[in-house]
Amino acid sequence: MKKDELKQKCLDVIDAYRDQIIALGQDTYRTPELGYKEFRTTDRVVQAFRQNGLEPETEIAYTGCKVSSPKKGGPRVAVMGELDCVVCAEHPDCAANGNVHACGHHVQLANMFGCAMGIMKSGVLNELGGSVDFIAIPSEECVDYDYRNGLIADGKIQFYGGKQEYLRRGGLDDVDMILQCHMMEMEDKKKRCTIDTDCNGFVTKTVRFIGQASHAGFAPHNGINALNMAELALNNIHALRETFQEKDKVRVSAVITEGGGLVNVVPEVVCMQIMVRAFNIPGMLDASAKVNRALKAGALAIGGKVEIQDQIGYLPMKTDRKLSHLYRSNMVQYGGADEDSFVELYETAGSTDLGDMSQLMPCMHIWTDGITGGLHTKDYRLDDPEEAYILPAKMMAMTIIDLLYEDAKEAKDILAEFVPAFTKESYLEFMKEHSKVELFDGSAI
Ligand SMILES: [Zn+2]
Ligand SMILES: [Zn+2]
Numbered sequence: 437m438k439k440d441e442l443k444q445k446c447l448d449v450i451d452a453y454r455d456q457i458i459a460l461g462q463d464t465y466r467t468p469e470l471g472y473k474e475f476r477t478t479d480r481v482v483q484a485f486r487q488n489g490l491e492p493e494t495e496i497a498y499t500g501c502k503v504s505s506p507k508k509g510g511p512r513v514a515v516m517g518e519l520d521c522v523v524c525a526e527h528p529d530c531a532a533n534g535n536v537h538a539c540g541h542h543v544q545l546a547n548m549f550g551c552a553m554g555i556m557k558s559g560v561l562n563e564l565g566g567s568v569d570f571i572a573i574p575s576e577e578c579v580d581y582d583y584r585n586g587l588i589a590d591g592k593i594q595f596y597g598g599k600q601e602y603l604r605r606g607g608l609d610d611v612d613m614i615l616q617c618h619m620m621e622m623e624d625k626k627k628r629c630t631i632d633t634d635c636n637g638f639v640t641k642t643v644r645f646i647g648q649a650s651h652a653g654f655a656p657h658n659g660i661n662a663l664n665m666a667e668l669a670l671n672n673i674h675a676l677r678e679t680f681q682e683k684d685k686v687r688v689s690a691v692i693t694e695g696g697g698l699v700n701v702v703p704e705v706v707c708m709q710i711m712v713r714a715f716n717i718p719g720m721l722d723a724s725a726k727v728n729r730a731l732k733a734g735a736l737a738i739g740g741k742v743e744i745q746d747q748i749g750y751l752p753m754k755t756d757r758k759l760s761h762l763y764r765s766n767m768v769q770y771g772g773a774d775e776d777s778f779v780e781l782y783e784t785a786g787s788t789d790l791g792d793m794s795q796l797m798p799c800m801h802i803w804t805d806g807i808t809g810g811l812h813t814k815d816y817r818l819d820d821p822e823e824a825y826i827l828p829a830k831m832m833a834m835t836i837i838d839l840l841y842e843d844a845k846e847a848k849d850i851l852a853e854f855v856p857a858f859t860k861e862s863y864l865e866f867m868k869e870h871s872k873v874e875l876f877d878g879s880a881i
Contacts, residue, residue: 439841442560446833447770450554450826457553458825460484461546465818468521468535468542471575471598472587474499477519477545481572484549490556492572497602498593499574503552510566511612511847513836516790517541517548518576518616519598526814538816540619540807543824545572547617550829555836564840566847569611574598576789578749595867597750597789603796604864612851613759613798615835616790617828619807621819622779628823629767630779630803631760636685637717637752638787639724639870641710642745643731645669647738649704659702660740660879663695666706669734669742676726684719687785688712688727713785716752717795717857721870728874736878745873748866753791756798758850759835763802766834771827779803795857798850800835804828 450457460480467476478499485492485503492501500519518541525534537543552570555561561568575584575598587593595601602608622628645666650659673688680686690710696703712727714720728744735742767773782803793799806824809815818824839847858866 437563439837442563442841443770443834443837446554446558446560446837447830449558450550450830450833453550453553453557454826456484456487457546457550457829458821460549461542461825464542464545465529465537468531468537469519470523470535470580470583471520471577471596472498472584472593474519474574478572481519481545481549485552488553488557490552496571496607497574497598497605498587500598500602501572502607503556503570505556505561505567505569508567510840510844511851512567512569512610513839513847514569514571514608514611514614515548515551515832515836516571516573516599516614516616517545519545519572519574520577522577522812523579524812524814527816528814538812538814539577540816540824541576543619543806543818544617546825547828547832548572550826551832551836554829554833560837564837565843566840568836571602573602575601578787597792599789600792600867603793603860608793609860611797613756613800613839613847614790614793615759615800615832617802617804617832619805619824620803620811621808622805624779626776627779628771628773628777628805630782631764632755632757632781633753633801633803634715634755634781634783635753635791636687636713636715636785636787637720637791638711638713638749639720640747640749641708641712641727642747643708643710644743645706645735645740646743647702647704647740650702652700652702656702660738661702662706662740663703665734665738665740665742666692666708667734668737669731672730672733673727676730679726680723681719683715684723685715685785686713686719686723688723711749713787714752715783720752732876732878735876736881739879741875741877741879743873743875747871750787750789751792751795753788753794753799753801755794755801756850756854758853759798759800760802762835762838762846763800763831766831766838770834771831792863796860796863797856798854802828
């Protein structure tokens with residue numbers, strides 16, 4: 437069958453599933469759950485698949501589920517929809533605990549499901565040279581650390597990010613590339629979607645300056661002032677900013693989370709949280725090492741200690757240009773877009789765990805419209821169900837057909853050109869190596 441005929445068959449099936457696709461999105465919107473707590477959301481996705489005779493694998497990364505097309509030779513493409521929500525207590529649709537889908541993940545799940553119906557129920561797979569996974573993946577937002585640290589302590593997960601965790605568990609071992617869409621209001625109303633996204637990665641630091649308490653009036657000379665260490669460290673960090681290069685887009689943010697106790701006692705312990713973001717991995721590691729030096733210098737000057745707990749959050753994201761170009765072409769051919777309908781590139785300092793995946797395999801991340809209001813804010817609303825729920829499902833399905841048609845020629849070309857920064861093993865090693873606790877004793881020098 438010709439490629440155009442396959443695509444039309446697939447589009448017709450997605451249209452036939454329109455009500456089910458929208459119902460899944462709307463139901464999910466009513467039960468927002470944070471990362472690794474998406475039990476009801478996972479159940480809802482499982483039900484949607486079962487209703488159509490597909491039995492998903494469950495608990496794939498603590499929560500989450502997956503439906504796979506039968507294994508056959510050729511590349512395997514994964515379509516992902518994220519399960520978790522954010523917290524925004526001012527949003528009129530938020531739950532009692534403030535949870536709300538203000539990042540559009542409920543729409544993503546509907547897109548993933550709609551795409552699955554199109555590919556799995558139209559018979560197009562018989563004519564394609566590869567296979568597809570449809571994955572409802574947990575925990576994209578990097579929040580709620582106490583709960584996740586509890587899961588880590590209990591040995592239930594090892595990573596904050598659901599994609600990172602799923603990769604570690606081997607769930608992506610036979611996946612060659614990933615497709616995903618997010619929803620965002622287009623600033624320019626003539627635009628329909630943003631094709632390429634590149635974004636920052638980040639390291640988090642939990643810092644504890646440890647000094648010596650003493651009476652602030654009678655015997656400050658016997659004390660070692662942890663607040664002074666922190667203050668110097670912050671100034672040291674500010675003095676480093678001129679060494680950060682434009683191309684690395686470094687951002688260092690710091691807050692003091694514990695600043696001392698009684699005012700008449702020399703502060704013994706002062707704690708900080710620091711986030712170091714950068715646009716590429718060398719820039720991220722360079723800035724992180726400089727910040728650690730600045731922290732140690734603060735402790736050294738006062739003769740105290742500093743404990744620095746480094747944790748790699750997410751890695752920088754680089755969209756695969758060839759992959760996203762296919763989506764763009766389909767938008768023109770089947771989505772009613774014209775050449776002016778696109779924002780070609782969005783560079784942002786925000787982060788996602790799809791960034792980690794993009795360092796290992798080709799990944800596509802499209803921002804599509806159908807939404808109004810800022811991401812994660814009280815104004816985020818679904819505006820156009822057809823544009824948000826249905827169109828991306830169709831366009832991802834069209835992209836899959838392009839990739840896997842004619843013995844998956846397009847997918848194989850993309851894979852041949854892609855240069856991964858890591859293998860799975862070297863990625864896990866890298867994450868371990870750069871996520872560590874260091875104690876610097878400035879009193880011994
Ligand atoms: Zn978000
Ligand atoms: Zn999101």
